[in-house]
Amino acid sequence: MNGLQNIPSVDEVLSNALIKGYLEEYNREFIVTLIRKAIDELRKEMLSQKLDNSLTRPQLAKLLLEKIERLVEVKTAGTLSKVINGTGVILHTNMGRAPLPKPAIDYMVEMASNYNNLELDLLQGERGSRYSHVEQLLIDITGAEAALVVNNNAAAVMLGLNTLANAKEVIVSRGQLVEIGGAFRIPEVMKLSGARLVEVGTTNKTYLKDFEEAINEETGLLFMAHTSNYKIIGFTEEVKVEELVKLGRTNNLPVMYDLGSGILCDLSKEGLDDEPTVQQCVAAGADIITFSGDKLLGGPQAGIIIGKKEYIEAMKKNQLTRALRVDKLTIAALEGTLIEYLSGKPQENIPVLAMLSIKNDKLHSKAQELLNLLKIELKDNLKVSRIDLVAVEDMVGGGAYPTYYIPGYGVEIKFQGINLEEMAKRLRINTPALVGRLQDDSMLLSVRTLLDGDVEQIPNLINRALG
Numbered sequence: 001m002n003g004l005q006n007i008p009s010v011d012e013v014l015s016n017a018l019i020k021g022y023l024e025e026y027n028r029e030f031i032v033t034l035i036r037k038a039i040d041e042l043r044k045e046m047l048s049q050k051l052d053n054s055l056t057r058p059q060l061a062k063l064l065l066e067k068i069e070r071l072v073e074v075k076t077a078g079t080l081s082k083v084i085n086g087t088g089v090i091l092h093t094n095m096g097r098a099p100l101p102k103p104a105i106d107y108m109v110e111m112a113s114n115y116n117n118l119e120l121d122l123l124q125g126e127r128g129s130r131y132s133h134v135e136q137l138l139i140d141i142t143g144a145e146a147a148l149v150v151n152n153n154a155a156a157v158m159l160g161l162n163t164l165a166n167a168k169e170v171i172v173s174r175g176q177l178v179e180i181g182g183a184f185r186i187p188e189v190m191k192l193s194g195a196r197l198v199e200v201g202t203t204n205k206t207y208l209k210d211f212e213e214a215i216n217e218e219t220g221l222l223f224m225a226h227t228s229n230y231k232i233i234g235f236t237e238e239v240k241v242e243e244l245v246k247l248g249r250t251n252n253l254p255v256m257y258d259l260g261s262g263i264l265c266d267l268s269k270e271g272l273d274d275e276p277t278v279q280q281c282v283a284a285g286a287d288i289i290t291f292s293g294d295k296l297l298g299g300p301q302a303g304i305i306i307g308k309k310e311y312i313e314a315m316k317k318n319q320l321t322r323a324l325r326v327d328k329l330t331i332a333a334l335e336g337t338l339i340e341y342l343s344g345k346p347q348e349n350i351p352v353l354a355m356l357s358i359k360n361d362k363l364h365s366k367a368q369e370l371l372n373l374l375k376i377e378l379k380d381n382l383k384v385s386r387i388d389l390v391a392v393e394d395m396v397g398g399g400a401y402p403t404y405y406i407p408g409y410g411v412e413i414k415f416q417g418i419n420l421e422e423m424a425k426r427l428r429i430n431t432p433a434l435v436g437r438l439q440d441d442s443m444l445l446s447v448r449t450l451l452d453g454d455v456e457q458i459p460n461l462i463n464r465a466l467g
């Protein structure tokens with residue numbers, strides 16, 4: 001075990017030129033902690049015989065420096081990394097949902113790098129409201145009376161329930177007691193908000209009379225949730241917004257609709273026509289509508305609440321709003337994205353919508369381009385047995401349109417002499433990471449969700465992972 005004595009001490013390491021350089025760039029305590037960690041690792045490797053005990057002092061010093069270098073690199077890099085999405089799932093919650101439109105990013109950077117009028121009324125020279133910023137834009141686009149933006153749609157639902165129905169009963173159809181990924185469950189959110197859930201109807205059928213019969217003096221709200229991530233098909237019946245609104249009016253009760261994704265423009269040409277747009281829900285009379293900023297809207301994470309002025313005003317006064325408030329970056333990114341809806345070409349300018357509405361021949365030529373580049377890069381690689389252009393089925397994702405498959409194109413790669421799971425892992429830990437779909441014994445890369453520059457990068461990433 002005399003090899004252990006040859007491991008340099010912390011003081012010795014600190015006098016090394018590379019480490020001295022680090023000390024100028026980084027906090028001393030941080031570097032010393034990493035040196036200790038590296039020494040500890042080296043010691044453990046020697047004790048477990050993973051490292052040869054006869055290594056000389058200079059050899060060990062070199063290994064130690066390499067370890068420290070790697071630790072500094074990892075610790076100072078940040079944990080978020082770019083991922084190339086080859087899954088064909090447009091809104092992937094695990095991959096950060098919607099990539100933002102370029103003008104929204106520029107606007108956000110401008111506001112992030114300067115002071116701004118977040119809560120300053122420039123005209124009056126007085127304190128202003130951060131909620132004033134996106135409100136008019138949302139009103140103009142949706143036709144609602146008022147709007148409010150909070151941290152995410154879960155927060156929007158929570159705030160709406162707490163403001164309108166704290167300690168009161170909220171009537172919901174059993175067919176709409178949804179759970180969204182990441183443990184958002186309507187019944188749980190309802191409990192936390194202080195509202196009491198009253199379930200009516202059955203899983204597959206709920207009628208207006210079920211709501212009608214459940215109304216009493218304790219009732220505070222009629223609630224609908226879009227069943228974003230599942231579909232009940234077959235022998236089914238759900239109450240229409242218009243009908244519920246009419247019932248609400250008769251009984252002096254507001255109707256709240258959790259729309260989930262929230263579509264702001266007509267996507268029927270893209271085949272997405274069985275879901276109402278936000279504007280249609282406003283026109284149908286829903287008093288409060290909530291939806292996400294980073295699903296089909298194509299913006300940043302946010303919860304958008306639109307509806308009748310009296311209810312929105314009550315929500316703004318709720319103390320909970322302070323805890324759910326959005327920061328300037330969200331406001332800027334959301335405004336920047338919403339402005340694209342005024343352009344008349346949201347399908348071209350908002351990445352999520354562009355990916356959804358891209359023409360099939362464009363996808364085909366993109367797949368052809370990827371295929372060609374892959375064939376050139378991997379032509380002599382014995383670990384690749386086949387590369388083909390294939391038709392694929394893409395998805396909207398993000399808990400929207402669960403049963404809707406969008407025909408697209410991609411490239412299928414078959415490997416040999418390497419385990420597919422192992423290959424997928426190597427591609428994930430590459431920089432940037434590449435995530436594809438594993439299908440039977442091959443890897444599928446759908447081109448729909450590849451962004452600018454991705455196609456050119458992929459061949460080299462695969463080659464590196466194979467090596």
Ligand SMILES: *Cc1c(COP(=O)(O)O)cnc(C)c1O
Pocket residue numbers: 152153154155178180184225226227228229258259260261291292293302303398399
């Ligand atoms: C996605 C979704 C939510 C949660 O929205 P977040 O913005 O992720 O908080 C709530 N309700 C429905 C119906 C949804 O689809």
